[in-house]
Amino acid sequence: MINESLEFIMAGRRQRQRRWVLVTGFLAVLSFILCGAMLLLGSTIYPVKDVFRALTGEQLQGVSFAVNTIRLPRMLAGLFAGFAFGLAGNTFQTMLRNPLANPNVIGITSGSSAAAVFCIIILHTSGGVVSIASVIAGLATVLFIYLLSRGKAFSVGRLILIGIGLQAMLDAMISYLLLVGAQQDIPEALRWLTGSLNGAQMHELPPLVATFFIFAPIVILLGKHLSILELGEQSAASLGIDTDKTRILLIVSSVIMIAVATATTGPIAFVAFLSGPIAKRLVGVGFSNVIPAGLVGVNLVLGGDLIGQFAFAYRYPVGIITGILGAPYLILLLIRMNRKGEL
Known part of the structure; x- marks a missing residue:
């Protein structure tokens, strides 16, 4: 009887594992196809062989400029920013056990956006300065929301309500900056606020790529702990998880990734919000959906x-x-x- 039950459990686990592998593989292949489409398609559609030759450094009239200068930076920005948005959104939603607890809704993205718009309109800066300001503002926003939501005891509902209120205030600040800004700076700020891959350039991508390769592995490695945190504080602690340290690492890593991604592409709406639930629905329960959520983010942005x-x-x-x-x-x-x- 015990052996039969154990075999039944293991069979269920193997089935869920196969589903995870199939779904993750499908999302990865779809991401690869969309990356290829980003390089091939445009005002002129180039053959695969010409795109490959241009990527390997061969100079082809028209093709090299279009692929290496316009399409490749656009594709890379969407790839890394989409994965960052997906990872960060899923992390907040899972850790706080609420689908509304994502960077778009609780004001983190608005904090980064307000800092970026201030840099563009008031300080007339761009590039690295905007990225640094966005990261600092994103971290400050998280810290501010967390401190206000603690009270006598930490409350996810209170955190979300405070985040929504802070987001409204920051959005009002952004509107004010757009009203008082110089006319020549407003189009750039509006393009940035809309969330766009237009005008992405290779020299703007190193902060995004470096941030991704530093902090995405942290979130992925802590993915199993993230699933345990979803069970609650006491359950996670009883299973040997250092909840405070794990939560801090996840929050800091996610905020830095999403702040730099927002500084690069602007706040692409709802990617962080949609990626986690879509990945969870596709993968099911039993295995971490951290990587699938990141891949869903890539597919949403590129698609x-x-x-x-x-x-x-x-x-x-x-x-x-x-x-x-x-x-x-x-x-x-x-x-x-x-x-x-629940509301």
Whole structure:
């Protein structure tokens, strides 16, 4: 009887593992296909062999400039920023056990955005200064929200409400900066606020790439601890998890990744919000959905950018496409949580 039960449990585990491998593999292949499409498609569609020759350093008239200067930076920005948004959003939602607890909703992205717009409009700076200011503002926003939400005891609901209120204040600050800013700076700030891969350049990507390779492995390695934290503080501590240290590492890593990604591409709407739930629905329970969430983020950003470029008569930034996808889901989620008494 015991052997039969054990075999049944192991069979279920193998089935869930196969599902995780298949889903993750599919998402990775889809990401690879979208990366290729980003390099091949544009005002001129180039053959695969010409794109490959241009990427390997061969100089081809027209092709080398279009691929290496315009399309490759755009693709890399979407790839690394999308993975960062997906990882960070899933981390906050899982750790705080609430689908609304993501950087877009609780004000972290708005904090980074306000700092970036201040740098662009008031200080007239760009590039590295904007990235540093966004990281500092994102960390400061998280710390401020956490301190205000503690009270006598930490409350996720209080954190979300405070975050929403702070987001409204920061959005008002951004609107004020746009009103008082010089006319020549406003288009750049608006393009940045929309969330766009337009104008991505290779020299702007090193902070994003370096941040990703430093902090994404931390979040991935702590993925199993993240699933245990979802069980609650006491359960995680009883299983030997240093909850405070793990939570700090996850929060700092996620905030830095999303702040630098936001500084590079702007706040691409709802990618951090959608990636975790989509990955969880695809992967199921039993295994960490950290990597699938990152891959979903990549597919949302790259797919949304391709749709914005080629599906309509006019070209739209990726943030508009992801916003169209995310807004209905947010409304449905709020209705569902209200019916369950979670709001």
